[in-house]
Amino acid sequence: DTAVSQTPKYLVTQMGNDKSIKCEQNLGHDTMYWYKQDSKKFLKIMFSYNNKELIINETVPNRFSPKSPDKAHLNLHINSLELGDSAVYFCASSQLGQGEKLFFGSGTQLSVL
Amino acid sequence: GENVGLHLPTLSVQEGDNSIINCAYSNSASDYFIWYKQESGKGPQFIIDIRSNMDKRQGQRVTVLLNKTVKHLSLQIAATQPGDSAVYFCAEILTGGGNKLTFGTGTQLKVEL
Numbered sequence: 494d495t496a497v498s499q500t501p502k503y504l505v506t507q508m509g510n511d512k513s514i515k516c517e518q519n520l521g522h523d524t525m526y527w528y529k530q531d532s533k534k535f536l537k538i539m540f541s542y543n544n545k546e547l548i549i550n551e552t553v554p555n556r557f558s559p560k561s562p563d564k565a566h567l568n569l570h571i572n573s574l575e576l577g578d579s580a581v582y583f584c585a586s587s588q589l590g591q592g593e594k595l596f597f598g599s600g601t602q603l604s605v606l
Numbered sequence: 607g608e609n610v611g612l613h614l615p616t617l618s619v620q621e622g623d624n625s626i627i628n629c630a631y632s633n634s635a636s637d638y639f640i641w642y643k644q645e646s647g648k649g650p651q652f653i654i655d656i657r658s659n660m661d662k663r664q665g666q667r668v669t670v671l672l673n674k675t676v677k678h679l680s681l682q683i684a685a686t687q688p689g690d691s692a693v694y695f696c697a698e699i700l701t702g703g704g705n706k707l708t709f710g711t712g713t714q715l716k717v718e719l
Contacts, residue, residue, distance in 0.1 A: 497649075524705070534693055536650065536709040549706055583649050592705030593638040593697075597649030 496520050499584045499598035506574055507606055514569045514601045516584030522596070523589040524548070525567035527559060530581040530600070542567055543589070574605045618716045625683040627713050629696035632677060636698035639672055640707070641681045644693045650709075653681070653694075683715075691717045 499516040506512055518525060526549075527539040541549035545561045556572045571578060581602050585595040619625045631639065637658050642650040656663045656670045656679075663670050669682040679696050696710040 534644075534712045536695065536712075538706055538708075541705070585649070587705075592701060592707060593640050593655050593699045594652050595642075595650070595707060597651070599647070599649050 495598075497584055497586055497596050497598040499582075499601055501601060502599065503602050503604075505604045505606065508574055508576060510574050511570070511572045512574060512603070513571070514582055514584075514603075516567050516569070516598060518565055518584075518586040518596070520586055520588075520596060522586035523564055524587045524592065525561065525564070526585040526587070526595065527567065527569050528583040528585060528597075530583060532580070536583070540567075540569075571603075574603075576605050579603055579605045615711070616714045616716065618718055619686050620718050621686060621688060623686055625681075625686045625690065625715060627681045627683075627694050627696075627715065629679040629681075629710055630677060631679060631696070631698055631710075633698060633700065633708075634674065634677060635700055637701045638699045639670070639679050640697045640699070641668075641670060641679075642695045642697060642709070643690075644695065644712070646692070650695060686715075686717050688717050688719065691715055 497518045524543045526541045530536045539553050540559045542561045544564045558570045560568045581600045583600050584598040587595050638655050640655040641653040644650040654665045654670050656672050667684045671680045693712045693714050695712045699707045
């Protein structure tokens with residue numbers, strides 16, 4: 494059983510489109526995250542949610558909107574996709590109080606053409 | 607701003623040798639320093655962490671050393687195996703700062719047979 498699963502694994506789309514990435518964790522964790530990894534492998538946090546409440550919101554364009562229907566799910570919706578949004582997006586989760594130990598999904602490779 | 611950086615982008619070692627991956631950090635207020643391993647096509651995976659009040663911690667075939675005087679962190683892998691080939695990230699977290707895990711730029715470890 495996959496602990497943190499995200500779909501789709503690959504996403505190829507045109508500029509200007511709207512797309513969503515879904516994430517689910519079955520670890521019973523309270524905190525979930527979205528990270529962006531660029532072409533140079535640099536990982537940067539975008540958002541974190543604790544039990545459906547937004548905790549961290551880094552300097553991310555308003556086109557990115559996270560949604561947490563329950564503590565096991567954190568989806569990422571992106572409006573009006575731009576070329577610069579091309580990256581690998583990772584969902585992660587952690588136990589409350591153990592923010593140093595993240596469990597990552599396998600990533601979604603987003604390519605904006 | 608504060609950042610976590612690595613000295614070497616690529617490290618090549620012979621199978622069976624020991625590997626040492628280094629990291630420099632600048633935020634002396636961080637509570638934990640962590641190492642993650644990212645294999646090709648996968649999400650980062652937690653390896654080992656060390657609290658800021660410690661200078662050494664050992665795991666299975668891995669040792670993390672923390673030198674707060676020079677703000678230096680290292681990961682030592684004993685008897686490096688082909689399966690150790692991956693990108694290694696150091697990271698830091700200030701638990702009172704919203705539990706935001708900040709990653710360094712990564713070092714590619716290549717194990718030669």
